[in-house]
Amino acid sequence: MGRIGIVVSDLVLSFMWTWAGVLVNILVHGVLGFSRKDTTGEIVRYLFSVISMFVFAFLQKLSKGGLYNPLTALAAGVTGGFSNFIFTVLVRIPVEVLGSILGVKHIIHVFPEIGKGPKLNVAIHHGALTEGILTFFIVMLSLGLARKIPGSFFMKTWIGSIAKLTLHVLGADLTGGCMNPAAVMGWAYARGEHITQEHLLVYWLGPIKATLLAVWFFNVVFKPLTEEEEKLKAKTD
Secondary structure: HHHHHHHHHHHHHHHHHHHHHHHHHHHHHHHOOOOOOHHHHHHHHHHHHHHHHHHHHHHHHHHOOOOOOOOHHHHHHOOOOOOHHHHHHHHHHHHHHHHHHHHHHHHHHHOOOOOOOOOOOOHHHHHEEEEEEHHHHHHHHHHHHHHHHHOOOOHHHHHHHHHHHHHHHHOOOOOOOOOOOOHHHHHHHHHOOOOOOHHHHHHHHHHHHHHHHHHHHHHHOOOOOOHHHHHHHHHHO
């Protein structure tokens, strides 16, 4: 798929991702009637969240590279050469942010009573460290899965989904456990808080630094793939 197709896929997937979380909550708490304090309801919500991640993993595969998370795009851009890095930073990431903003605006238009998105419940530097640590681990895992389990869509998606859900739960009461600056930006823009120090440090600077650190650390610890291994990985993926 050409770059225009990739950009369109990023926009659509980012828009859809903001809707996915809202629809899961509506389904679990509205349609099925589970209380937000009900343990069974939380388990059901986590189950639907995993299903949602499988759907988006399939859509990413179908779109041949479409993404909805700037951190995933950044990790790929850093390892893909200078021109790919520039394209990621100047085009893909802004488009993913735009998709999230449009998604949240549409959500608020359809469901005005919907909540206001993730909330920081700790000090700014504590929040930035939390999002950074969560991001570091998920990026390391994603790089490891791509390297060690090439071609196994179900296994990679299953492990990645459970890991993301676990890290989200660990950080939910502190920062929201987001690990996705674009999704947070959509809600922050709707609240008029997208240029605050809290938002920029916790949901952008911390995760971006953690992503770059994770990519560097992974490349230092693990040997780069040989040319033959790269070709085999490309075929199986």
